[in-house]
Amino acid sequence: MRLSRKVTTPHGRGRKEWTEPPFWQLDLFRQSWQTGSTSDRERIENDFSGYVQAAYKTNGVVFACVLARQLVFAEARFAWREFTDNGRPGDLVTSPELALLAKPWPSGTTGELLARMESDVSLAGNFYATTVDAAGNVGRAATGPGRRVVRMSPDRVTIVIGSASGDPDALDAHVVGFDYQPRQGDPVALLADEVCHYSPIPDPAARWRGMSWLSPVLEEIGSDKAATIHKRRFFDNGAVPSMVVTFDKDVQPERFERFRAAMDARHRGAHNAYRTLFLGGGADVKTVGTNLLQVDLTGVQGHGETRIAAAAGVPPVIVGLSEGLAAATYSNYAQARRRFADGTIRPLWRMAAGSLQNLLTPPTVGASLWYDDRDIPFLREDRRDVAEIQFRQASTIRQLVDAGFEAAAVTTAVAAEDFTLLRHTGLFSVQLQRPNTTPPPTDVPTPV
Incomplete structure (x- = not known):
């Protein structure tokens, strides 16, 4: 789905442009995860708030993976770097312009900015930010006192696509800017060079937006939550294998109901586990079903946790998941740490630096923003x-x-x-x- 509109250029000529829909609308796979809940299940909504509420805030594995990425990602600092005549990167240098990233907003730090970037990218696939000043100027116009970085909620940003040929899929199509819709008031239009758009995982269904790493593992997240509910129900409903109690055919319904109520009061729930069961009146008890050991819930849930960690790019031993804490695996912590740093965090730092440079003015023509990881x-x-x-x-x-x-x-x-x-x-x-x-x-x- 694309939305088209007529835009008047500064030269007065009309031009048709298109906007990409919010990041969830093209993902048909997520239609099965629409809002819905019953007493014993909960599904992830196919929007940003759904990912936050039904995955990040209610699933320990997802939270641990995002937190592991955040804690390391937020440790970097930024500096300028130039390339030498032979094409090799030169020394890292600083400039007064970097104060905007050192203190992105009042009482803010570089680490808090990076933590916000990681949170939005994990949950929405995209992080958007621009600059404002005390006078209310936005983007490149924000040059006065009080200039600061402001995060734009990813579910309120629309990417505007322009094409001189009139075809949004043409080779000359490009990002013209971004529309930000606040909770109240009119949308704010920003040009492409006024916004930091950080999207490290490309969405194959769109040309310019990113994709959350949670999307491919929605089923694993749902299964992990179901396994957790299963354990909770096991303790709530008896903490022992399920039982079937049968009575003689002559037992009256009133006596059956009284016996059932007394049985639940004395033996249902984890606090009543292992109590001696006394029966009378022709009642007979049979054990049915399986216990947690027979189900191998630890192994089943552990495999799902590992798949979630793999999608996050975090080795299980770094997160502290059960499958990563075996003696043989834990001895390889150094290799896992290097894999996490070299294969996940450093590529994210590189892309984040390139995105944040849109908000700054380089000290020289050939300087580019880079990260400094020497003190981590x-x-x-x-x-x-x-x-x-x-x-x-x-x-x-x-x-x-x-x-x-x-x-x-x-x-x-x-x-x-x-x-x-x-x-x-x-x-x-x-x-x-x-x-x-x-x-x-x-x-x-x-x-x-």
């Missing part, structure tokens, strides 16, 4: 690897200098990993000189 305790083991790499580089530098290469060129070549930058002095180690072949120095004064 979670990555401390990586610093040891860096130190080992630097030690090997220092050894390489010394060997090349001893071999007669120019010291400055050696340092540049090793840092750039490009040995074509080496330049030789023409001088060699004495071990490479033939005896009595070294020419006498020419700068020695002639004796008088």
Whole structure:
């Protein structure tokens, strides 16, 4: 579904543009998760608030996965980076413009901004933000005192698509801007370069919006909640295998009801588990069904938890899930930590930096926003690897200098990993000189 509208350009010419619907409307798979609940089940709604209420706030595995991502993702800082002439990234530098990210809003921090970004991306697939100032100016016009970053609720943002050819699926189609609909008042129109749009997981059903990692595992989330309800019902209804009580055919309905009420009062619920059962009046008890051990609820629920963690890009041992806490698995924590940092968090940092740069003005033309992860305790083991790499580089530098290469060129070549930058002095180690072949120095004064 696309919505079309006529837009007047600043030059007065009319142009047709289209808007992408909110992030859930194209996902037909989620139609089975529409709002609905009964006394013993709860389904995730196919909108942002549904993901928040029915998944994030009521499912411990989803919450733990989002929290694990948040706690590490929020540790980064930002700096500017330029590329050298040989195409390699240069040193990280700072500028006064970065104060907007260091304190994105009054009493706010970079960590809180990153935590909000991660929360919205996990639950909606998209994070939107722009800038405002104390005078109420928005976007690029927000240059006055009190300039701050403001988050835009993802379920209130519409991506506006423009195409000069009149076809939103044409090759020249592009994002013109964003419409934000507040709870009250008129929509606010923002140009594409005035909004930070962070969407690390592309939605294959749309060209520009992102997708929540929760979407592929909705069934696992529902199964996990059902298993939790099953355990709760087990304790609520007896904490022992289900029983069938039969009576003689001559028992009157009134006596049956009194016996049933007394049975429930004395033996139903976890607080009545394992109490001795006394029967009379021709009652007979038979055990039916299975217990939790026979169902292997731990194994069944553990597999579902692992699938949820896999969709989140978080190894189970990092989250603390049951399948990741076995001795053999827990011994591989270092490998799991590196997988989580290199395969999930660092790509997210890179994309977040590129998205946030829309809100800033680079100090130079070639500068780009980058993340600084050098002081993050979670990555401390990586610093040891860096130190080992630097030690090997220092050894390489010394060997090349001893071999007669120019010291400055050696340092540049090793840092750039490009040995074509080496330049030789023409001088060699004495071990490479033939005896009595070294020419006498020419700068020695002639004796008088």
